[in-house]
Amino acid sequence: MPSQSKDLYLPRPAEIREVIEENSQIKTFALSFIDREYQDRFSYAPGQFLMVSVPHCGEAPISVSSTPVSGGAIHLSVRRAGRLTAAMHGMRKGDVVGLRGPYGRPFPMAELAGRDLLFVAGGIGLAPLRSVINTCLAAGHGRRITILYGSRTPSDIAFKADLTSWGETANVSCLLTVDRAEPGWQGEVGLVTALLAQCRLEPDDAKALLCGPPMMIRAVLAELAERGFADEDIITTMERHMKCGVGICRHCHMDDKLVCRDGPVFTLQELKQLKVMELLG
Ligand SMILES: Cc1cc2nc3c(=O)[nH]c(=O)nc-3n(C[C@H](O)[C@H](O)[C@H](O)COP(=O)(O)OP(=O)(O)OC[C@H]3O[C@@H](n4cnc5c(N)ncnc54)[C@H](O)[C@@H]3O)c2cc1C
Structure with missing residues (x-):
């Protein structure tokens, strides 16, 4: 407390x-x-x-x-x-x-060091992952980093300066997709899960970090399970309406867990012990 x-x-x-x-x-x-x-x-x-x-x-x-x-x-x-x-x-x-x-509980940065990292984000979901990615890069993360980012349209792509700089970094590959193309867009159109198919991933030696709308998280979780990622190697953030932010009002509870205090970062292994998984499918 x-x-x-x-x-x-x-x-x-x-x-x-x-x-x-x-x-x-x-x-x-x-x-x-x-x-x-x-x-x-x-x-x-x-x-x-x-x-x-x-x-x-x-x-x-x-x-x-x-x-x-x-x-x-x-x-x-x-x-x-x-x-x-x-x-x-x-x-x-x-x-x-x-x-x-x-x-809130942060991402387990020490556990990310020395592993290949897969980041999957949709829309504003790239905000907390941007902090992780830039912190890893500043620390000289030498392993492979793959960033998959989905937006509604090309005009909705946020964090363009970061995406450009990540795309130019030697050990980083950055793939974008949009739900709907606009004139001039020559990139991918479709769900972010389609980008996963283009990635070389070694699940035994990688961690996946996801942040985005529940529909995206649901689809990516299913895909990662199929690719052989262990539940403890999949990390996501949960959003709940909050009042106090410090574990007192219990407004953001998920069973016996509080998103403000026990999260917002959870592994899939942790989420599977909660009823919230019914929402994620
Ligand atoms: C841990 C965490 C991190 C977050 N990080 C970010 C971030 O980096 N960037 C960002 O933009 N957002 C972030 N959010 C989401 C942000 O806190 C919400 O969008 C917040 O509600 C915005 O406040 P507001 O007053 O502008 O909108 P609100 O008035 O809160 O309304 C936002 C929407 O929520 C609905 N709503 C309001 N109250 C409730 C309620 N009690 N139950 C259900 N629905 C309700 C409204 O109808 C509306 O559609 C985060 C949320 C969490 C929990």
């Missing part, structure tokens, strides 16, 4: 340093805490999230999409969904939001 100190729910003001328009629905905000000393001490791990608030517009969990670098800007990639995220989309450089966290 987390400590219930009086400032547990107190957000700290953070200033927007830069706004990057990823597509018409997603913006990445580079933020730093106004308290410089706090900013310099602040740390997080890939897969963790922050509770983000805007006065009168509410609070929501958002994954950190940047690489943890001491004192570096904190990136939050936000898809416009409702009141809070729409308010954020109206904000500019110099505006201030509230942040508390980081919360």
